[in-house]
Amino acid sequence: MVTVTLSDADLMRLQMIETDRDTEEALKFIRERILPEVRAQQGKTMISHLDGGKGSML
Numbered sequence: 010m011v012t013v014t015l016s017d018a019d020l021m022r023l024q025m026i027e028t029d030r031d032t033e034e035a036l037k038f039i040r041e042r043i044l045p046e047v048r049a050q051q052g053k054t055m056i057s058h059l060d061g062g063k064g065s066m067l
Contacts, residue, residue, distance in 0.1 A: 011046070011047050011050045011051065012050070013042075013043055013046045013047070015042075019038075019042060022034075022038060023038065026038060
């Protein structure tokens with residue numbers, strides 16, 4: 010699970026995207042704001058079997 014906290018500016022930007030139905034700006038927002046958070050949180054929870062974790066190799 011990933012949790013992304015949005016600032017007031019983020020919420021305002023999302024509202025503008027929705028109002029304008031701006032698909033390009035929506036994708037830009039996801040790439041700039043959401044994906045970096047998701048990647049950062051995933052990186053913290055992923056433990057490699059090479060680092061002593063008990064992951065499986067498929």
